[in-house]
Amino acid sequence: MKVYLFYFLCILALYSALMVVISRKPVHNVLYLTLAMFCIAGHYILLNAQFLAVVHIIVYAGAIMVLFLFTVMLLNLNNESEFRKPALVQLGAVVAGGLLMLTLVGVLKQTDMVMTTDPTTTQIGLVKNLGKVLYNDFLLPFEVSSILFLSAMVGAVLLGKKD
Amino acid sequence: MSPITITDYLIFCTLLFVIGVVGVLVKRNALAIFMSVELMLNSINLLLAAFSIYMNDPAGQVFVFFIMVVAAAEVAIGLAILVMVYRYTHSVDIHLLNRLKW
Structure with missing residues (x-):
């Protein structure tokens, strides 16, 4: 059952990623x-990583996608984008991507990885x-990332200001 | 059927990453390029989480959490830059931004 769900989520994620392109x-x-x-959140749940899911x-499907949608709305990009790369460049890009995929898959298939745990019983993702790990080690x-967020907020306001 | 191995995750994340790379190379719309970068980032995040689960090491998942934090800040800044670029050029076509090209 879990395996079928895994493959279903894989196919759906790859299809929607292709449609993004x-x-x-x-x-x-x-x-x-x-x-x-x-779909990727579903994969996290399948891995029993509930916190990450x-x-x-919240972060991606909630905040970031709303930010993207607001940008599309503000820039009024709803019409079909008229600019496209030439067909030769697109073909070259697809061939290059295919070669990268072949290389990576060929290398990664040969690796023999020893896994220590059974993912169905692990509890570390709760x-x-x-x-405990986050607040101890x-x-x-974690505190420094709050400063990063503050500076990102100030930077976004400064960049978005009209002058 | 055989259980899900780490190799399945490796191949799935590789495919997702390659789709993101092709998207960056093919698109001229800056917003679409940004979305493809997000796709690549997420594929690697998923792979990191999968390795963390299979190796039974929670530090990997904490790392994924921090990557998400940085990605959220990066998206906010990136979209602000995109809005500024649109304000100056009235387009999001990256071919107009070629002054530093050569």
Whole structure:
């Protein structure tokens, strides 16, 4: 059952990722990207990483996708984008991507990885266990990231200001 | 059927990453390029989480959490820059931004 769900989520995520690249309208791009984000959240749940799944849905499908949609709306990009790269460049890009995929898959298939745990019984992805690690071992990076957020907020306001 | 192995995750994340790379190379719309970058980032995040689960090491998942934090800040700044570019050029076509090209 879990395996079928895994393959279903894989196919749906790959399809929506492809449609992000293929479709022309920016709104469709954003909506397909949202679908891909939900599929990846499903993968996190399959891995029993509940905290990451919740954070992923809140941050990506919630905040970031709304930000993208607002940008599409503000810039009025709803019409079909008239600019496209020449067909030769597109063909070259697809061939280069295919070669990269062949190389990576060929290398990664041969690796023989020894895995220590069975992912169906692991408990490390739960909020309780992850919170202990986060607030014991990674307290300083956690606090520093708040400064990063403050500076990002100031930077975004400064860049978006009209003058 | 056989259980899900780490190799399945490796291949799935590789495919997702390659789709993101092709999207960056093919598109001229800056917003679509940004979305493809997000796709690549998420594929690697998923792979990191999968390795963390299979290796039974919670530090990997904390790392994924921090990557998400940085990505959220990056998206806010990136979209602000995109709005500014649109204000100056009235387009999001990256071929108009070629003054630093050669």
